[in-house]
Amino acid sequence: MKIAVYPGSFDPITNGHLDVIERGTKIFDKLIVAVLINDAKKGLFDYEERVExxxxxTKHLPNVEVECFDGLLVDFMEQKDATVILKGLRAMSDFEYEFQMALMNKKLDNEIETLFMMTNAQYSYLSSSAVKQVVKFGGCIKGLVPDIVIPALVKKMKD
Incomplete structure (x- = not known):
């Protein structure tokens, strides 16, 4: 069984993230969406809310699991018998950082491979930060995040 991990903060999940997840499920037998616990970075949603x-x-995708993790990604992957890191790329600026991370993960565990998946062009400008900024100033985020995320995000931004 080929198991991949798609790590990130997902604060909140966007349609760009969902696109990578849906495409990843066609490549791998199991795709674990791994929400990184980073205590140094205060998110809008807590980790349990992000996972939920x-x-x-992703409930329509039977080969997707969603979990939180902290520590080294390669250690989490070993626990899950995963061998591939799936990363979405929007632009060359993403590549530089992700390439460095891929090399570090390869150094930590030579059995780990990183697969870079180019984003769908319609999401190339999309980020969780940009979505939060639009909500903050009362803009419409329809089509940027899954519909189920909109009310949760609007409520959270008002709190």
Missing amino acids: LIRKV
Whole structure:
């Protein structure tokens, strides 16, 4: 069984993330969406809320699991018998950072491979940060995040 991990903060999950997840499920037997716990970075949604939102928007994908993790990604992957890291790329600026991370993960575990998946062109400008900024100033995020995320995001931004 070929198992991949798609790590990220997903604060919140966007349609760009969902696109990578859906495409990844066609390549791998199991895709684990791994929400990184990073205590140094305060997110809008707590980790449990992120996991719950991702589970809701991926419930139509039977080979997707969603979990939180902290520590080294390669250690999490070993626990899950995963051999591939799936990363979505929007632009060359993403590549530089992700390439460095891929090399570090390869150094930590030579059995790990990183697969870079180019984003669908319609999501190349999309980021969780941009979505939060649009909501903050009252803009419409329809089509940027899954519909089920919109009310949760609007409510969270008002709190």
